[in-house]
Amino acid sequence: MKSIKNRSLSAQFRRTLFLIIITSILASLITYAGVIMLFIRALNNNDIYGENYYEQQIPEIEKYIHKKNTTILSPSNAEDLNNMIHGDGLLYQVVDNDSNFLYGTYKKQIFETKEQLFNKLNTKIIDSGNFVKIVPIIDDSGKIKGAVLLAYQLKLTYANGNENELWRDDRVIILVLLSPFIYIIGFTILFSRILAKNINRPLKLLMDSSQKIKEKNLDFEIDYYADNELGNLCSAFSEMKEELKKSLSAQWKIEQERVEMVEALAHDLKSPLSIVKVYSEALIDDTEISEEQRQYLAVIEANVDKSVSLVQQMQYTSELEKSCIQLQLVPINLTEFLEQKVYYYELEARKKEISITLNIQSDIEESILIDIEKLERIFDNIVSNSLQYTPEGGKIKISAKAEKEYISYEVCDSGTGFSAKDMHKVFEKFYRGDEARQTKDGHSGLGLYIVKQLVEMLGGSIRIENAECGGACVIFQHKIFNL
Structure with a gap:
């Protein structure tokens, strides 16, 4: 079974x-x-007690009433009459021949006149949900002197009447x-x-296994075996994991080799580029060369500088893609740090007559822990892009504010803004952007990719948008680390 x-x-x-x-x-x-x-x-x-328990007592009580005759009209007989009744579910009322109440446990007056009482003698009526038996009181001469009204209900009751x-x-x-x-x-x-x-x-x-695959961990087993749909699903998932392990292992190996190759290539390019730069500078300083040759050498030197910058970015990107990088947290005064960075940016901005403004909200703590090298590189890459794409006479606005456990920054310029394609691909490696954000000199396509990696290392996130009045905005935040 x-x-x-x-x-x-x-x-x-x-x-x-x-x-x-x-x-x-x-x-x-x-x-x-x-x-x-x-x-x-x-x-x-x-x-x-049964439903008719109290009704069965009435014949015996009637005999008692006839035996007592008119003496029962006296309230002194109340105790004897009470003893005749077993249980609390049977109530009684003694009235005279004018239907006036004399004594009893049933207080409600049923009959208003003598005629009403006499018409109902020896009968059973219903009053307020109770059955009422009217027993006449007759003297020795046969005259009616009053009556005893016995009230009860036909229902089950407890012996104690609670x-x-x-x-x-x-x-x-x-x-x-x-x-x-x-x-x-x-x-x-x-x-x-x-x-x-x-x-x-x-x-x-299965959900835990999916999370492990997402974290690039394929060294696990699904410990579930059953001859039903779920068991078959787990078996199929295990088989898929093994195939995926083979495929991803090869892919991860290729990716690692690519990173190592790029790192090695960047390292090897540094020496020849340095030599070309040194010789071009030496030739420029030579007074015997012509002006035309001097211009050619200036172009060579400028492109060597670009190549060196690209090599440095490639090296840094390779380092970021290694999982062993640790944050170097140090305490800094964030306001002073931002003011100093803006001061350096203004020196470059003056060449294009671009104004840079800084807005820091007062709720930011005076001192925070941060990896200052990574935060500097984030701002350098973002602001250098803004300086590159902002036209002469334009503006760049930098703002910072505290938001719960994060510090949020905005860098907005009055440039051409981002295109629809930029919105989806601007943080990809080597993405150079649409024509709207292109310049005649071009760029490596690594700047915002590096920024995104660094922001995530600091426990934050980054996004881009176009400002309502035109221009591009880069919004990012990082975690506030406890001192």
């Missing part, structure tokens, strides 16, 4: 439904049987009647949890 977890999902659902129905029916039958047994036992032990217990008993009866629905709800919750547990375990294993 198959174990529960080896059953198909449809079979498990059917089995759960069957168990809910059967257990609810059995529990309801047991409840009804128990209540019936308790009720019969209470009747046998005289703990509960109305509170009766009320509690009514609630128990309602609860018993509703017990099948209560059992259905209870057993549905119970068995559905068991079913959910059987289903959730393999699903959780």
Whole structure:
């Protein structure tokens, strides 16, 4: 016989439904049987009076009333009359022949006139839900001197007549009647949890495995084996993981080799580029060369500088792609740091008559922990892009503010802004942008890629948008590290 977890999902659902129905029916039958047994036992032990218990006492009370005759009109007979009544469910009222109340336990006046009373003698009427038996009081000469009114109800009552217990008993009866629905709800919750547990375990294993794959960790096993849909799914996932492991391992190896090759190439290019730069500078300083040759050498030197800058960026990018980089957190005064950076940027901005403004909100802490080298490189790359794309006479605005556990920055310029293609690809490696953000000199396409890597290392995020009044905005934030 198959174990529960080896059953198909449809079979498990059917089995759960069957168990809910059967257990609810059995529990309801047991409840009804128990209540019936308790009720019969209470009747046998005289703990509960039958519906006609008080009605059966009336003939005996009538005999007593006829025996006492008119003496019963005296309130001194109240105790004897009370002793004739067994239980608290039978009330009485003694009235004279004018229907005036004399004494008794039933206080309500039923008849207003003598005629009304005489018309109902030896009859049974209903008053406010009670049956009332009118027993006449006759003297020796045969004249009617009054009557005894006996009031009762036809219902089950406790022997002690405790109305509170009766009320509690009514609630128990309602609860018993509703017990099948209560059992259905209870057993549905119970068995559905068991079913959910059987289903959730393999699903959780699959979700954990997906997360491990996302983290590039393929050294795990899915410890779930069952002859059903979930077991087949786990087996298929394990097979996919093994194939993926082979494919990604090869891909990761190629990627690692590429990073190492780029790093080695960048390192090897530094020496020849340095030599070309030194010789070009030496030739420029030579007074015997012509002006035309001097211009050619200036172009060579400028392109050597660009090549050196590109090599440095390639080296830095390779370093960022290594997982062993650690943050070097040091305490800094953020306001002073930003003011100093803006001062250096203004020296470059003056060449194009670009104004740079800094806005720092007062809620920023005076001193924070940060990797200052990485934060500097982030600002240098972003602001250098803004300086490159902002036209002469333009503006660059830098702002900073605290937001809960982060510090948020905005660098906005009055340049050409980002194109629709830029919005999706600007942070990709070697992306050079659309014509809207191009310059005649071009660029490496690594600046914002490096910025994104550094921002994420600082526990933050980055995005771009176009300002409402024109120009581009780069918005990023980093985590506030505790001192």
